[in-house]
Amino acid sequence: METRECIKTRRSIRRFTDEPVSDDLLYEVLEAVRWAPSWANTQCWEIIVVKDSSTKDKIASILSPNNPAAKGVKEAPVVLIVCGRTGLAGFKDGVAKTDKGDWYMFDVGIACQNLCLAAHDLGLGTVHVGSLDHKALDELLGLPEDVKSVEVIPLGYPAKEGKAPPRKAIEDFVYFEKYGNKIKA
Amino acid sequence: METRECIKTRRSIRRFTDEPVSDDLLYEVLEAVRWAPSWANTQCWEIIVVKDSSTKDKIASILSPNNPAAKGVKEAPVVLIVCGRTGLAGFKDGVAKTDKGDWYMFDVGIACQNLCLAAHDLGLGTVHVGSLDHKALDELLGLPEDVKSVEVIPLGYPAKEGKAPPRKAIEDFVYFEKYGNKIKA
Numbered sequence: 475m476e477t478r479e480c481i482k483t484r485r486s487i488r489r490f491t492d493e494p495v496s497d498d499l500l501y502e503v504l505e506a507v508r509w510a511p512s513w514a515n516t517q518c519w520e521i522i523v524v525k526d527s528s529t530k531d532k533i534a535s536i537l538s539p540n541n542p543a544a545k546g547v548k549e550a551p552v553v554l555i556v557c558g559r560t561g562l563a564g565f566k567d568g569v570a571k572t573d574k575g576d577w578y579m580f581d582v583g584i585a586c587q588n589l590c591l592a593a594h595d596l597g598l599g600t601v602h603v604g605s606l607d608h609k610a611l612d613e614l615l616g617l618p619e620d621v622k623s624v625e626v627i628p629l630g631y632p633a634k635e636g637k638a639p640p641r642k643a644i645e646d647f648v649y650f651e652k653y654g655n656k657i658k659a
Numbered sequence: 660m661e662t663r664e665c666i667k668t669r670r671s672i673r674r675f676t677d678e679p680v681s682d683d684l685l686y687e688v689l690e691a692v693r694w695a696p697s698w699a700n701t702q703c704w705e706i707i708v709v710k711d712s713s714t715k716d717k718i719a720s721i722l723s724p725n726n727p728a729a730k731g732v733k734e735a736p737v738v739l740i741v742c743g744r745t746g747l748a749g750f751k752d753g754v755a756k757t758d759k760g761d762w763y764m765f766d767v768g769i770a771c772q773n774l775c776l777a778a779h780d781l782g783l784g785t786v787h788v789g790s791l792d793h794k795a796l797d798e799l800l801g802l803p804e805d806v807k808s809v810e811v812i813p814l815g816y817p818a819k820e821g822k823a824p825p826r827k828a829i830e831d832f833v834y835f836e837k838y839g840n841k842i843k844a
Contacts, residue, residue, distance in 0.1 A: 477780035478687065480662040481773050482694045497843075502663065504833055508826045509667045510772070511787055515824040521833050529836060538756060557838075564789070571723060571790045579759065580789070580809070583768025587695070588666050591776070595662035602696055604749075604765070605756045616838045624765070639700040641693045648689055648706050651714060653801045658682075 475595045484590060485636025487599025488546040493631045495552050499596050503629065506592030510585040513563035518578050519585045522555040522615050529553075532614055533626060538605040543628065546601060550628030554589070555615060557623045558582040582624045589627065599632035660780045669775060670821025672784025673731040678816045680736050684781050688814065691777030695770040698748035703763050704770045707740040707800050714738075717799055718811060723790040728813065731786060735813030739774070740800060742808045743767040767809045774812065784817035 475483075500523070507519060524530060527548075533555070534547040547553055558578030564570055590600045603626040611623045649655050660668075685708070692704060709715060712733075718740070719732040732738055743763030749755055775785045788811040796808045834840050 475662050477660050477662045477665040478691060478777050481691045481777060484694070484696070486696060501829065504829050506663060506666045507832075508829060509669070511669070511671060511775070513789065517827050517832070519832055520838070522838060523833060523835050526836055573793055574764065574809075577764065577789060579762065579764040580768040583765040584772040584787075587769040587772040590696070592663050592666060602769075604698065604762060608758055618838065621838065624759075642702050644686065644689050644693060647692075647702070647704055648708060650708050651711055653705075653707060653803065653806065 480591050480595050484594040485638060486601040487632045487634070487636050488543050488601050489633040490546055490550040490599065490628065490630035491633045492549070492551070495598060495630055499598065500552060502596055503589055503592050503598070506588040507585045510581070510588045512581045512584070513577050514566070516562035516581070518559045518562040518581050520557040520559060520621055522557065524553040524555065525551065529614070533611065536607050536610045536614065537603060537626070541603065541605055543601050543603045546628045547603065547626060550630040552629040554627045554629055555611065555623055556582055556586050556589070556625050556627060557617060557621050560620050560622060578622070579624065586625060586627065593629055597631070598629055599636070600627050600629055602627060665776050665780050669779040670823060671786040672817045672819070672821050673728050673786050674818040675731055675735040675784065675813065675815030676818045677734070677736070680783060680815055684783065685737060687781055688774055688777050688783070691773040692770045695766070695773045697766045697769070698762050699751070701747035701766070703744045703747040703766050705742040705744055705806055707742070709738040709740065710736065714799070718796065721792050721795045721799065722788060722811070726788065726790055728786050728788045731813045732788065732811060735815040737814040739812045739814055740796065740808055741767055741771050741774070741810055741812060742802060742806050745805050745807060763807070764809065771810060771812065778814055782816070783814055784821070785812050785814055787812060
């Protein structure tokens, strides 16, 4: 699929069929993460691939109550947990380079978007699920102290079309030369 | 360009020709940001479009010393500063939903990747520039207290091919069922 079409037609998919995702497709999706850009090429992302039903059920129970993605996490053939190794992005020789501290959330965001776009390109659905108890998830997955879960992404064939929530117009978030200036320079 | 090809062939571009970027192409790039997914559809991104030479020079001087992107920021026909409005992503009714606090870095990361992929799709080059004095940049752009600059993205026609820094193999960042387990379940 053409890139800008893929960007515009990707939807959050929260219900999946029971059709399995082949390893070939799974690796195509993971390959897209490999090519994400990152702070000084530190590539801080780590991904756990979960297919075990009881682990998926446990993950679903760790999501924030009434999270609309819980059913999708249980029924998707593959659930990806995207994590970030801390202390890499945003640092040089162990010292933070900016007042924002660790940039792992930013670099993992980039990686997750590559993942979701590649999945959509392959006919697979995903949704970003970040509202959950991260401490419980880190423990469930056996993450070491310096690796933190960021989000859960169920991956599978869509059982239901996703809807596009309304977007701001470009004019609502773009300014020219200085903040607040809506007139083109 | 096909999506996965676009993801794999996007490079960090740090030198640009003096060919201007048409408003049509600029709006295509901004349109890709519009379609980024975000926490509860909060769309926290804000973008300043800079074309003024003296502002570009000031931005270049705000980058971390010896930042290899400084020349590119001065010479690119357009410089985009991608910011995040705080207090939206990661929150519900003003209360943080996770122990990670504000998710604006994550959502802005997603938006920036849409931006860079759409640019590459259109034959334009970009580079993510995050190592800089954000406080000075916020002041230069006149950002309100609750909007924070995240990164600077020069946008233009590449003057020089970008090189792909080496990437980890999939096996180096992917685990199965539990952290550390490299054997497929």
